[in-house]
Amino acid sequence: MDGRKSALKSPQKLSLLSSPVRAVIRLRRTAQILKKGLLPGDPQAKLLQRQISLGKAKVGSASTSLLSQASFESSQYFTFDTSVQPPSTKGSKKKKRSKNPRVLYPENSRKYLPTEHKSKAKRCLLLLVGIVCFQILNAIENLDDNVLKYDLDGLEKTMHREVFGQTLAVESIIGLLKDYLATHIHNKPLVISFNGPSGVGKSHVGWLLAKHFRSLMGHSSVLHYFALHHCPDDASAASCQLELSKTISDIVTQAEIEEKIPLFILDEVEFMSPALLETLSGFFQTNQTNEFLNAVYILISNLGGEEITKVILQNVSSNLLKPQRQLDQLRTVLRPVLSQRHPLWTLVEIVPFTLLEKSHILSCFYEEMMSEGIYPDPNRIERLASQLNYYTKEEQQFAVTGCKQVVAKVNLL
Known part of the structure; x- marks a missing residue:
């Protein structure tokens, strides 16, 4: 069991x-x-x-x-697939891959380009560019409004019509005024020096400037100063300095209240004493209060007239071909001569006035006779013009005294 x-x-x-x-x-x-x-x-x-x-x-x-x-x-728990390929040995060759494989699309499918997604940042950038352009345009319009207030285009037409033989000088003056009067904020005053021989139109341009700006801004913003009249020989230098300094300060203060840029025209500067020139130099500096930086000074003198005459007579042919080159050459010659007279000329913009030709003298006689109510007979004008003295160079005649004697000749008629 x-x-x-x-x-x-x-x-x-x-x-x-x-x-x-x-x-x-x-x-x-x-x-x-x-x-x-x-x-x-x-x-x-x-x-x-x-x-x-x-x-x-x-x-x-x-x-x-x-x-x-x-x-x-015949195990009922595990089965193995005998058709499995043996693992590749180390000696087997690897298939070489092409360096630049091509992507092939199916023939029965449509090809589409990748969709481009629009960025919101691009819209913000376009908006910013538009704002900047609008601000620039607005600033330009404001500058134009400032210039229009002084009517410099009308002044330029008047000067071209009444000033003979000084086309480059007139263009230089108008260009300097437009650049300066376009804004009311400056880091220094504008100082322009008219230099040239006697009778070429410097004082006449100063008179036109005073008349134009007085009609626009009033008499309180314009000073037309004559050295021999306001400071005669018997006056003391100290009193002249005090009077000029007080006058400039009062005009500048009043113009600042009225938001205007005052104009000071100082004629006969060659007769000013060194002390008076030193007083003027103090107003031309950059280390001043804001109201003294917003001002225009015009200095008129015969200083440098001999140098201008010499340069023109020596370079008659070349000056006729290149007038702008002539102007630059005159400025280069005048700068050291004027700086030697007083250091204030290192702070100014020099505008040289050249000699007048005989054709310009004829125009002066014509305008003067018309203004006096005298019939401008061409033969009479030619006879009067021939009585003046001229520099003759290469068949060209330049008046020695310019149009200075024209008024006296016409008054004798």
């Missing part, structure tokens, strides 16, 4: 033990096969399976006799 019971129990224990053992053995065997690169169906693999099962199976002889190759192949 005991033998039977043990015989009956042993198969049950074997069956309970064989399933897990078979699974473990199966896994280890498969791992060994895969490490060596053998397929499960090869003869070498089968031999290796038997060696593994005989060497490492530590179950009883009854269990090993029951385990067979057929039972392992």
